[in-house]
Amino acid sequence: MIEMTPAQVAEFLRRSYTAVDGLWFLKAEERYGFDTALDIDEEVWKVFPRIQVRMLKRLTEVATGCDALLECLSAKLNAENFRFHTEPIRNDSFNLVVTDCPWHRLMVKSGRENLSGKVGTRICRTEYSVWAAEFGCRLHFDNTPRICTGGQSCLLHFDV
Numbered sequence: 001m002i003e004m005t006p007a008q009v010a011e012f013l014r015r016s017y018t019a020v021d022g023l024w025f026l027k028a029e030e031r032y033g034f035d036t037a038l039d040i041d042e043e044v045w046k047v048f049p050r051i052q053v054r055m056l057k058r059l060t061e062v063a064t065g066c067d068a069l070l071e072c073l074s075a076k077l078n079a080e081n082f083r084f085h086t087e088p089i090r091n092d093s094f095n096l097v098v099t100d101c102p103w104h105r106l107m108v109k110s111g112r113e114n115l116s117g118k119v120g121t122r123i124c125r126t127e128y129s130v131w132a133a134e135f136g137c138r139l140h141f142d143n144t145p146r147i148c149t150g151g152q153s154c155l156l157h158f159d160v
Helices: 006-032 034-060 066-079 102-109 113-134
Strands: 083-090 093-100 138-141 154-159
Touching (some): 006 034, 034 066, 034 113, 066 113
Antiparallel strands (some): 083 093, 138 154
8 A cells, every 4th residue: 555644645635626626627618618617616616615614614613703714714725835925904804915826827737828817706706705704704806906817916805
């Protein structure tokens, strides 16, 4: 039997997670077209973050509120190899600044950079809104460009 270190197991599962996400999208796109695949993807990302949040809340025993959101969202983004930093604004409010997005990198690598903005804009808004709602916070997207639309970073603002 192959013995893997915890880091190797984590890498295997992370890569499998990203591969299956892209693969199912491509297969849905082949069958139904891009717009319908994106509609289905958005429906998935209305549910999947709830599963992630509940799992992280159980594992970390955090409560609700923007501080708990920041802790759990940081854990998720670190696990998915995002590069980001946070900017505290005031109690229960913060900006999350993404400077490198692995999902966008995958779109570029697969030759689908022209679609990254359409996917990223819609799916990120959906996913992070669900994350915020699960912790009792609001999400406001800044109007500055996102990485997937040519910007240097993505700015997400969370508050109560």
